[in-house]
Amino acid sequence: MRWQTLIAVVAILAVLVLAGLGAYRATTVLVPDSGGVYREGVAGSPRYLNPVLAAGNDVDRDIVALVFEGLTVADSKGQIQPRLATSWEVSSDSLRYTFHLREDVRWQDGVPLTADDVVFTVGLMRSPDLNGRQSAVDLWNAVQVERPDAHTVVLVLQEPFAPFLHLTTFGLLPAHLLKDVPPADLASHSFNLHPVGTGPFMVREVTDQHVLLGVNGSYYGTRPYLDAVEILLYPDYASVYAAYTRGEIQGISHLSATDADKAAANPSLNLFCTPLSGYGLVFLNLEHPIFQEREVRLALLLATDRQLLVSHILHHQAIVADGPVPVTSWAYSASATSYTYDPQAAIVLLEKAGWVDQDGDGVREKGRLKLEFALLTNDDETRIQLINELTRQWARIGVRAIPQTVGVAGLVRDFLQPRNYDALLYAWQRLPTDPDPYTQWHSTQKQGTGQNYTGYTSVEADLLMEQARKTADESQRAALYRQVWDILADDVPAIPLYQPVYCYAVDKQVHDVRLGPLYDYPDRLRTLTDWYINQRRVLVSEEPLWSQR
Known part of the structure; x- marks a missing residue:
């Protein structure tokens, strides 16, 4: 009987404990708490932790965004x-x-x-x-x-x-x-590795292996939850992902398509993918006789299966671009003029314009002109795959594009800037937050340092761009920009292909990570002051007090 009584007492106590625990959990909640070090892996090394010198280095720009x-x-x-x-x-x-x-x-x-x-x-x-x-x-x-x-x-x-x-x-x-x-002398000054800014984080240490940032105790804004951020340095992005598998880091600053698939399948990671400002396109040199015909330019666009490029070559780390305005922009309009893949319509367009294959060699002619040209890009493996696929697609409508490649520096210096090309695959990156198209499409920018590389001229578009630069009201300026996009879409001075997508992964132990559209890679850290690792349980009634930092 005593054993039976003892068992009954233990059972009753267990029920009371579980009931109490349940009541405690029902009247409490987990809230963010201060402390912890967030460790992220990046590819590269710092050189100039200085906002006026950092433009050319991804690691520099990451640190500068947190310090300045x-x-x-x-x-x-x-x-x-x-x-x-x-x-x-x-x-x-x-x-x-x-x-x-x-x-x-x-x-x-x-x-x-x-x-x-x-x-x-x-x-x-x-x-x-x-x-x-x-x-x-x-x-x-x-x-x-x-x-x-x-x-x-x-x-x-x-x-x-x-x-x-x-x-x-x-x-x-x-x-x-x-x-x-x-x-x-600024580039050689010690300030560049021992910077002093006003931001929420400050540089504590820089070595060849990491950059350690601590919290700026005198920061005027909301104090970060994290005590420190450690940026670990690796030779390439493949090494960054491998470092995560070894438990060295919690954040993977950039993911290739292969590593993004691995991250998506990893139950310990949160994967974030978002559009990145910029777009890939094919410039058409409008000085070339065949590109002076709008029908040819439009036919090339209609014959381009951009979704296939995005899915098969870019492995969904891009979205189809319909024009020069990224979907991230406040001036973007989903109702702007766009075209869908329609190779049959491209063929009809060329034939109506008098382009026919007279000698049966698979290439259309018009008088003494053959519908063929060189298609140039740099020697990046993905770019090469893109121009080879474009060559195949355009061949189906009787156009012969001859793929050619050169080094990255040579592409810009020897071909793009002097306008010494027929057609050229290029990608604009880190476009400004104001989508002013003047430097890329205004007729005054056709020469010298201007970036109107196609030689495009439109009196109507010029006037709209000039008016937009003088219009302070942002909504009015957006309306003017959209008119310019419609003119460009109608004239087709270039073939828009894709807008890149940026993929980033963070361990699930790090909370409240949010990733919106990016204009540059450091924008992934835009909400870093709200991220937290530590948590504590408080009464529900106390939650509002803990949310006030």
Whole structure:
């Protein structure tokens, strides 16, 4: 009997414990807690942790995005939001931009941020000694800077330029540390590996194996949950994925198509894939006699199976592009003119235009002109596959494209910039957040450093682009841009192919990771201050208190 009584007592106690535990869990909730180190693997190594020098290095731009800040910042839709400037006004003539700086910002060494830092940074960007693009140097040399007081700065333009606000996202540099450094010497200065910014994270250590960032304790904004971020350095992206399998990292900064498939099948990983600003296209040299006929250009577009390119060659790390505006852009319109794959319509179009295969060799002719041309790209394996597939597709409608490849540097220097090509496969990357098409499609940009590589001319499109540059209202500017896209879609000066998709993976132990459309790779870290590893259980009634950081 005593054993039976003991068993009954134990059973009752177990029920009470389970009931209590259940009641506890029913009245409590898990909330984010501070602490933990997030480790992410990247391919490459840092060189210039400096916003005016970082443009050419992916690792540099990743770190700079966490350490430095600009007057403004672009959100996931490419629209401009306040950052170090709390607000701004634009004069009625659209020439004067007055920015009001936050008064609670300190550099990571404790010195207050002032308008002097803005004046200094703009002065640096005017210098050709920083090896920047001459067009950017010319732009900033045309901007006058005024400093009414310590927390106000005025940028004065010589003529209205509506996209200008999108250029104010540049990271500011501390004048008190660098004002005595000649611009020509900045690239060799120790600051580039021991930077001081205003952002939520600060560089603690840089070695050939990692970059360690700690939390900026004097940050004016919301403190990150994480105590530190460690960026581990690997020779290539394949090595980054292998590092995750060894347990060295929690985040994989970029995934190839093969590794993306592995990540999708891994139950420990969250996979994120999102459109990346940019697009691949085939430039058509409009000086070439056969490309002077719109029917030929349109036939090539109709005969291009872009979905096949995306699925079979790019392995779904891209989406079909219908024009020069990425779907990530605030100016994108799903109702813009587009074309579907229709090789039969392409054949009809060519035959009506007088292009027929007179000698039975599979290539159409019109008088003395044969419908053949060289199709050039760089020696990247994927690009080669793309031009070979385009060659096959166009052959089916009686067009002979002759695939050719050169080195990456030679493609731009020897062929694209001098307009010395027939047709050329290229990809625009990291397009600006304001989709101003002027430098790529305005007729004044057909020569020299302009990027109108096809030699396209449209009086109507020119006028619309000029009007858009003088229109401050963003919605009105978007409407003007859409008219330009429709004209380009009708004239077909190039063959739009695809917009890239960026894939990224993070271990499920890291919470609240969100990935929206990207304009550049560092945008994947846009919400890093909200990510957390640690959690704690609190009463439901206390949850609102814990959500206030």
